[in-house]
Amino acid sequence: MIVLGVILVVLGWLLGISILYTVGAVLLVIGLVLLLLGSIGRPVAGRRHWF
Template sequence: MRSGAGRLEVVVIILGVILLIIGFVTGISILWTIGLILAVIGLILWVLGAVGHAVGGRKHYW
């Protein structure tokens, strides 16, 4: 079961890809850079979550 925080990785990856595309099409390098950083961070969070590591806080709240 995925929680609300589990969807964060997908949102970050999608936002990163959108910024990559916009930056590439318009030639604005800062958008390309930010998009690349967001995509990489999203992939790292996705991999860490998939292997069961707690990211950004405690794994359990009880």
């Protein structure tokens, strides 16, 4: 999710398409929050592990 967010932010910035930039930024933030929650061992959405 983080990688997809970075790709969309870069594409949105290069092509000048603001919706790609916005969606990419949202995905990037969500991915970072999930990474942070997972790294501290907190269950996300009721699951301790995602397989």
